Amino acid sequence: MTSEFEMSMLGELSFFLGLQVSQLENGIFISQTKYAKDMLKRFQMAECNAVSTPMATGCKLSKVDDTPTIDQTMYRSMIGSFLYLTATRPDFMQAVCMVSRFQSAPERFHFITIQRILKYIKGTLDFGLWYPRNDNFTLLAYIDVDWAGCVDDRKSTNGATFFLGDSLVAWHNKKQDCISLSTAKE
Structure with missing residues (x-):
């Protein structure tokens, strides 16, 4: 067989x-x-x-x-x-x-x-x-937030990329549903 x-x-x-x-x-x-x-x-x-970048630096829509x-x-x-x-x-x-x-x-x-x-x-x-x-299976994540980056509603946008070794396996980008307020006092 x-x-x-x-x-x-x-x-x-x-x-x-x-x-x-x-x-x-x-x-x-x-x-x-x-x-x-x-x-x-x-x-x-x-x-x-x-052009070398998809958006101009500091561009706010x-x-x-x-x-x-x-x-x-x-x-x-x-x-x-x-x-x-x-x-x-x-x-x-x-x-x-x-x-x-x-x-x-x-x-x-x-x-x-x-x-x-x-x-x-x-x-x-x-x-x-x-x-x-390769046999590199280390999981890495990179996350960034633009903290109140939307000029219309002051909501933040976050993004993340996930690598398994040297390979990008997932990515995410989302505008937040709510606004975060600071609780710090002067």
């Missing part, structure tokens, strides 16, 4: 549900380069200049910016595209969460911020998730 079975001749996994999978000897790399390029073309940003409103349908479509891309690109998830708050009444300034995210994607097309082959 043999315990072996014959595999089909389909070959190595290279694409799965829009994800590009590169199986290398020292690990696996998962990306969405083709999807990102197609998204840039769809939103007419394929020829834009790249507000519900009312006194700029003209824009098409909600296009804005929401861009947000949806970003959310799908964050499956392999947690590097700009915070920016996506920030701009997604304004889907009900997006204004020109919000759209300019979305264009910056697209410019960032243009410069980082080959980013993705790297899972090296």
Whole structure:
């Protein structure tokens, strides 16, 4: 009796549900380069200049910016595209969460911020998730909070990333439901 079975001749996994999978000897790399390029073309940003960060330093978005409103349908479509891309690109998830708050009444300034995210994607097309082959199973977590970062309601946003060894395995970003008040007295 043999315990072996014959595999089909389909070959190595290279694409799965829009994800590009590169199986290398020292690990696996998962990306969405083709999807990102197609998204840039769809939103007419394929020829834009790249930027090094998804949002400008110190950028604070507000519900009312006194700029003209824009098409909600296009804005929401861009947000949806970003959310799908964050499956392999947690590097700009915070920016996506920030701009997604304004889907009900997006204004020109919000759209300019979305264009910056697209410019960032243009410069980082080959980013993705790297899972090296090793035996390091140390669990690490990094957490950050922007303490009352929302200018509209003073609520905080927190984010966390979780690594198993050198591999990112989970990430989280959430605007808090309530406001924390200090109990310190002067």
